[in-house]
Amino acid sequence: MSREILMKALEFHGHRCWASVAGVRAGLAALRVLNVKRSGGRQLHAFVEIGDDHGGICFGDGVQYATGCTLGKGNMEKTPYGKLAVTVIERATNRAVRVSYKPTLAKQISASPFMVKRGQGIEPDQIPEAEQMELVDLVWNAPEADVLSIGEVFQFERDWFPELMGWVACDACHELTARAYVRVLGDKHVCIPCSGYER
Numbered sequence: 001m002s003r004e005i006l007m008k009a010l011e012f013h014g015h016r017c018w019a020s021v022a023g024v025r026a027g028l029a030a031l032r033v034l035n036v037k038r039s040g041g042r043q044l045h046a047f048v049e050i051g052d053d054h055g056g057i058c059f060g061d062g063v064q065y066a067t068g069c070t071l072g073k074g075n076m077e078k079t080p081y082g083k084l085a086v087t088v089i090e091r092a093t094n095r096a097v098r099v100s101y102k103p104t105l106a107k108q109i110s111a112s113p114f115m116v117k118r119g120q121g122i123e124p125d126q127i128p129e130a131e132q133m134e135l136v137d138l139v140w141n142a143p144e145a146d147v148l149s150i151g152e153v154f155q156f157e158r159d160w161f162p163e164l165m166g167w168v169a170c171d172a173c174h175e176l177t178a179r180a181y182v183r184v185l186g187d188k189h190v191c192i193p194c195s196g197y198e199r
Contacts, residue, residue: 006140009065013058015124016132018109021139022084022147023048023062026099029148030088031067033097039068042075042163047087049100051080055118059084059101074163089156096156100149108138170194 006024013020027046031037036044046069050057060078063069063086069076085100109115113131118124124132139147166179172194183195192199 003140005066006136009062010136012065013061016129016136017058017114017124018105018112018135018139019056019058019084020062021136022056022101023059023064023086024066025062025140025144026059026084026086026101026148027063027066027088029144029150030086030097030099033099033150033153034088034090034095036090038066039073039075042073043091044069044075045089045091045160046076047079047089048076049079049081049083049085049087051078051082054082056084059086087156089158091160094156094158095153097153098151102147102149104146105138105142109135112138 005028006021009024010016010020030046044067046063046067048060048063050060060076064071064076067086067088069088071078083100085098087096087098089096112135114124114127114135117127117131164178164180167176168179168182168189169175170177170182170191171188172185172190175191177191181192182189183192183197184190185195
């Protein structure tokens with residue numbers, strides 16, 4: 001594992017925290033087990049099980065940076081389980097592996113000065129860098145077997161749809177809209193908000 005990757009991932013994330021480090025480690029482990037490179041396009045697909053609105057969703061950014069699977073490229077999806085786990089799939093072969101973060105360091109993480117201050121409502125980037133890095137190093141330097149559960153490689157059954165290209169201006173609001181999201185309303189081609197449809 002390269003510490004340079006870790007530091008770039010933390011810069012991308014915006015602050016230094018344990019969950020994003022766990023995501024980097026999980027993502028790198030998945031790449032290693034599948035023997036694949038980081039996805040510059042849509043060669044890989046990831047399902048992160050983080051869900052929303054909890055203190056560990058930073059895990060998702062770590063996975064994004066490590067694997068190259070991103071919400072913006074459409075090759076990452078969130079599964080609402082509230083877990084620090086990811087399944088990474090190589091699309092060409094449908095080979096997949098699930099990696100989850102173990103609770104081994106939970107007590108040490110909770111008792112750290114960083115997490116105590118987070119519990120007091122202090123924003124992570126307002127906590128002294130030394131306290132941030134103490135927690136980063138705890139998770140980064142722990143032996144992999146102590147912090148990650150890596151499953152067996154398995155076949156992921158899914159038909160992958162091609163990326164849909166093309167844009168049009170909505171006839172009502174004139175905003176640029178992806179073709180797949182244009183709806184027909186009478187003789188006009190409009191975006192979803194202008195159509196009145198939910199989807």
